[in-house]
Amino acid sequence: MRFDGIRDDPGNSDAAASFDPLRPLLTRVAYRMLGSVADAEDAVQDAFLRWLATDRREVREPAAFLRRTVTRLCLDQLKSARRTRETYVGPWLPEPLLEEEADEDDVTLPLMLALERLSPLERAAFLLHDVFGVGFDEVAATIGRDAAATRQLAARARAHVREARPRYRLEREKGLEIADAFFAASRSGDMQALGALLAADVGMWSDGGGKRPAADRPILGFDTVLKLHRSLAVLFGKYGSTLVRTGTINGLPGFITREADGEVQTTALEIEDGKIVAIYVVRNPDKLQHLH
Structure with missing residues (x-):
């Protein structure tokens, strides 16, 4: 939903001028909270x-005020999102975010999945303090808890x-080389x-x-994953699968393809010690609209 036409009102130009430089940071906070590009926007x-x-004359720190506003909006939305995900068909993955370069907050797809297991308040406390470097006093004011309780939530x-959390940083070029080879x-x-x-323990x-079509549960183990890809290769050979581009997807090397049904999909690869330990494929068209 966009209301950028509001900026045409001269009386609102100062609001836009102070807001726009903060928009990228606010969007990163919202996306890390919600796992949805559209919902974050x-x-x-x-x-x-x-x-x-x-x-705005009464706001001493616009960045803190807006970060607090966005976080509270996300907390409200997470309550309904959790109910939706309880009835989600098959594994739920966050919307894929294609990154042109390494993201400064270093939140990868596996970490985002781990965040899904937290309560909304734990998620907010961890992201604001550990990822975005916000002090505990401000985090406490944002989530409506005292500083001691906020520290416990983050812990x-x-x-x-x-x-x-990634144990070491994989060189971008090495990761993309493995992604190319996997494709x-x-x-x-x-x-x-x-x-x-x-x-050996790939999933x-x-x-x-x-x-x-997608597996309704995780496929675990070397033999099972290889067997699935042996069957998929037959379909790829018959109907085609076109590489659109390789790149970094949610902090992991991967690629975008256009499949036989004309839809795009993303594949992100978690790599440790030069081997692929996890393969994350997003096929839900609702999560891929922003990539078209």
């Missing part, structure tokens, strides 16, 4: 409308997501080359959201 736009209605969250092997049916790329998650 809507939350930020709602915050802009509230900024227009605010007596619990930190313990839950510790294993999902070539999986589409050509070269199972020997594909097997050489996979870790695969496919999000079709009930809108497109």
Whole structure:
């Protein structure tokens, strides 16, 4: 939802001038909270409308005020989002975000999945403090808890997501090289080359959201993943799968393809010690509209 035409009103130009430099940061906060590009953009736009209605002369720190506004909007939305995800068809993955360069907050797809297991308040405390560097006093004011309780929320969250944080940074070029090799092997049916790329405990998650064919549960283990790709390679050979581009998707190397049904899909690869340990495929068209 966009209301950028509001800027045409000369009386609102100062509001836009102070808001626009903060929009990228606010969008990152909202996306990390919600896992949806469209929902994040809507939350930020709602915050802009509230900024227009605010007596801005009384706001000493616009960045803190707007970050607090966006976070509270996201907390409200997470309550309904959790109910929706309880009835979601198959594995749920966040909307894929294609990144032209490494994101400064270093939140990868596995970490975003770990955040899904937190309560909304734990998620907010962890993201604001540990990821975006906001002081506990401001975080406490944002989520409506005292500083001590906020520290406990962040500590619990930190313990839950510790294993999902990257242990070392994979060189971007090396990751994209592995992504290229995975695409070539999986589409050509070269199972020997594909097997050489996979870790023994590799897993695969496919999000079709009930809108497109996808596995309704995670595919776990080397033999099972390889067997699935052997079957998929037959379909790729018969109907085609076109590479659109490789790139970084939610902090992981991966690629976008256009499949036989004309729809795009994304594949992101979690890599450790040069081997693929997890494959994340998003096929739900509702989550891919922003990539067209």
